[in-house]
Amino acid sequence: MAAVTLTIGVDVGGTKVAGGVVDDTGTVLVQTRRDTPADDVGKTRDVITELVTELAAGHDIQAVGIGAAGWIDASRSTVLFAPNLAWRDEPLRAYVSAAVGLPVIVENDGNVAAWAEFRYGAARNADDSMVMFTIGTGVGGGIVLGGDLVRGANGIAAELGHMLTVPDGHQCGCGRLGCIEQYASGSALVRFARAAARQEPQRATALLELADGEAEAITGPMVTAAAKSGDPVSAEAFAQVGRWLGTSMADMAQMLDPQVLVVGGGVIDAGELLMGPTRRSYAESLAQRSRLPVAEIRPAELGNAAGVIGAADLARRI
């Protein structure tokens, strides 16, 4: 009987590094996490290698996959730029591989999450294609076509957050006006909710109570909690996000015609408060295609574990 081969997945976030040993059914057998020393390139590498070494002890590990926010080169070796970490042209693959004595690949976190959902999550019944939007502080994404991640000629495809949505619209941190990240992100959700709470405080009492009466103190989890308890202003903030998200997903359906569309990230905790408006906007945007089959939109299923599972599964395919 052939032994089950195992891989390790590592998810490097701005505040935590999570890791796990994963088998070939996407099950996490062991996991652990540490704080990210985000400002220190050397220490971040060390935390990763320590964590991998610890996880590898006592398992027969085939390879290691590392997911991180940022631009990764086409050979999946070097982090070209990571917005939340100090890495600039960081040869992470070579460093970790030498340190732990295993094959390593590095992958963008949006791609990793999309791969996990494609293999073991919301799109596991799809065998060919899916597009996933991950809604966090910003907007990320991943694209699978022909059963593989679309990584692009330079390794930097699926940068979904910076597609133009409103010409001359809200200023994005990237310098442009009107990127989708300014309309369909967790930051946008909070911005919409704060603005409405300042504008119509009498309608936002439930939300403002959570924020001790200060519109500026409103956070994403408060908007979710208030929306679930019936606060109209919070529900409208989710509806605004959903409206823009549905429009962008319709663009994806028209461009790539995938089997499945997935929405992930913390905002999906709001359930139908987000998914309802998203699906309505999607359907309206595709009305001229109403005679044709089109991808269904599904919420992600793996939550935060997607980073570890996806990275581990990509490592299995080196």
Added chain:
Amino acid sequence: MAAVTLTIGVDVGGTKVAGGVVDDTGTVLVQTRRDTPADDVGKTRDVITELVTELAAGHDIQAVGIGAAGWIDASRSTVLFAPNLAWRDEPLRAYVSAAVGLPVIVENDGNVAAWAEFRYGAARNADDSMVMFTIGTGVGGGIVLGGDLVRGANGIAAELGHMLTVPDGHQCGCGRLGCIEQYASGSALVRFARAAARQEPQRATALLELADGEAEAITGPMVTAAAKSGDPVSAEAFAQVGRWLGTSMADMAQMLDPQVLVVGGGVIDAGELLMGPTRRSYAESLAQRSRLPVAEIRPAELGNAAGVIGAADLARRI
């Protein structure tokens, strides 16, 4: 010595059906064309079979590829809907194959043109990926990733003309407001030029002279001719189209990161009058990526022949 295998490509347009015998270097050996009896489903099929039969005489033909504007099903057999022809759920592949006794595939015209440029035209040096916008009356497109056309789960990917560009923008024939087809098409070029000629006739004298003084009589070729002769209003109409086109191509670069981006269609006869503003808008939209490599934008090289060449080459790969 092995004989050269030949295929036939057919390009079914709203006014002409063109066909040719093509070898495995993309060279058209023989070609012919007929008028399209666009309102008559049966006659259009007959014209296609007659034309194929005529071309096949005296050649050893391996297969036939047919390109047509419209939605084609995923098995490349049936034209689901063709905006300029009477076809609705037309089983074109079965009909023509039975009539001519050869294997047949049917493909969307935007995909066909993109494939021709990928194999033998502007993107022939690319081996993996390209995205092409075809600017005619409307906006079409084709996407190649991993060396193959992206056809989508339902066969209807690469519907690039109906991506949202201006929320609440110009009304599109599809029913939505603000599709890219309303800003970066030949129709938009003419609309921009006519509006400017009505608004500032004294600046549009060269253009209006071509149209016998009637803004409503201005056509696309007139705008091209006037722009080339220095008419400022016509040049500005091309710059407007280029500005929107560049923005959409930047979205493609961020999403799919292809090796090459191609612009085709009659408007490219305007040369730098179109390509200059397109490239500037593309570069500005991607400024935040300025440290990374990014696809170059190239004009298509095969012109009208792309339809026949691409269809024939796709037939070779059945």
Added chain:
Amino acid sequence: MAAVTLTIGVDVGGTKVAGGVVDDTGTVLVQTRRDTPADDVGKTRDVITELVTELAAGHDIQAVGIGAAGWIDASRSTVLFAPNLAWRDEPLRAYVSAAVGLPVIVENDGNVAAWAEFRYGAARNADDSMVMFTIGTGVGGGIVLGGDLVRGANGIAAELGHMLTVPDGHQCGCGRLGCIEQYASGSALVRFARAAARQEPQRATALLELADGEAEAITGPMVTAAAKSGDPVSAEAFAQVGRWLGTSMADMAQMLDPQVLVVGGGVIDAGELLMGPTRRSYAESLAQRSRLPVAEIRPAELGNAAGVIGAADLARRI
């Protein structure tokens, strides 16, 4: 006892010239109408003078007011440009005054209607200020401040239809993209309804039935009739118009803070189907002013008679 002084009002439209004898309570004592010979400058003048002469017979007429679509000079003498008539720099006041032997003023039709509503219609309780949008094929308007019409330094104020509403939006006949006339006019209503009927015919059966199944045959009165009978697509077309109208009225409230805002034109036959969405959009746009008093929006009350009544009343004030 002083005799009641009477004036004559003339409303020169693209298809009909209407006239009436009006007393100082805004009551029309006698009225008549003729076809407009729109292409013939001389005949249009003749029709006006014949109609005035006929109406004046047997009444003691003090003066004549003439309202017409177009730009009128600041002295209210000359029609600089009339979009629906052949007049260009037409000295209408001098001509008619000489022909009928009475003082004459010429005024823009939007101003005339606004004046009628201010004096005798929806804003008759206001003594100082009102702004009126007249929604016909296009969008016109009139502004009253300090108890007088705002005519502007050059006589051409209150050109409300061409304020920018959507940057890079729907192309306007004036040459710009995105004028309010493209979003809040009768033409826009029909355009929205036709697009929706093409896009989702199964939801527009009631509307399409009125148009014999042809989306292109849909007219404004059909949209009104279908909306009143519950057709959802027609109701949505009104809601779209109302949404944009409410936004522009909020801009007016913030800029001029008038006592009353009035909406006139054929579209108000739709009642709450238009006024409801207009008021909601207005309230949302002014939410940050929710602690302050703000003008109410009222439908016009005088209908087509506003042209004759307003022109006659303005003549009384020469």
Added chain:
Amino acid sequence: MAAVTLTIGVDVGGTKVAGGVVDDTGTVLVQTRRDTPADDVGKTRDVITELVTELAAGHDIQAVGIGAAGWIDASRSTVLFAPNLAWRDEPLRAYVSAAVGLPVIVENDGNVAAWAEFRYGAARNADDSMVMFTIGTGVGGGIVLGGDLVRGANGIAAELGHMLTVPDGHQCGCGRLGCIEQYASGSALVRFARAAARQEPQRATALLELADGEAEAITGPMVTAAAKSGDPVSAEAFAQVGRWLGTSMADMAQMLDPQVLVVGGGVIDAGELLMGPTRRSYAESLAQRSRLPVAEIRPAELGNAAGVIGAADLARRI
């Protein structure tokens, strides 16, 4: 010989209270200024009365005018709301009048500045009408028609900063998306410049040098200084502001047709870098009116003194 009557003007800003004795030619004879105790309602009133008492000593003062940012009621007595001060429904007129024993009026600062420019500044040759945009951190304004300020039915007209400019555009502090204040203000200028400096630092070296290399440290005066020294990114930030400003001024010309349009506020120190793009955008927006006379756009002439001069002149007209 009649003695010259004098009035006092007070300009209450967020950081300074300025006051002056002004004669009937708009000349400031004496002036003084103090810090604003912005958080303390009582102390702010006291500073105003002390300053007026000091200025009044030794002059024959007829009345006092006070200008302040905020909403003032229609009787020009009460500050309903002041964004930068602690005043809420503050009966400022009654308080100061009782304290100094002189007639007092209170007026919005945008109105005050517009009135000063109309009487003694950029629009002094106009006798009837002008519209002024004041570009500070936000966007304010004032409207003169028929030789008088347009104050509105509720005293709150000329709230020019919150007219809708880009539907779904940049989030405004007022809660709406897309107010003109987000595109044509000093804050927008800085936002545009910071974004461009982050996006293309190599083109913004002159600007970044002034800010010690930190895009976030860029201020409005730095953008002005860098633009004047040839920094392209800074010049483009002014061009963006001017483009939006010109569009809004065209809307004003179409709506109110004033004799003169004026732009004031600190940004006009940039001279043609701002005024050039503003005038071009204005002309393009009005192209369909090109056969008609239209108001010229002029920079304000009185600078910071407009607050004192305008308030004093309005007091003269009590």
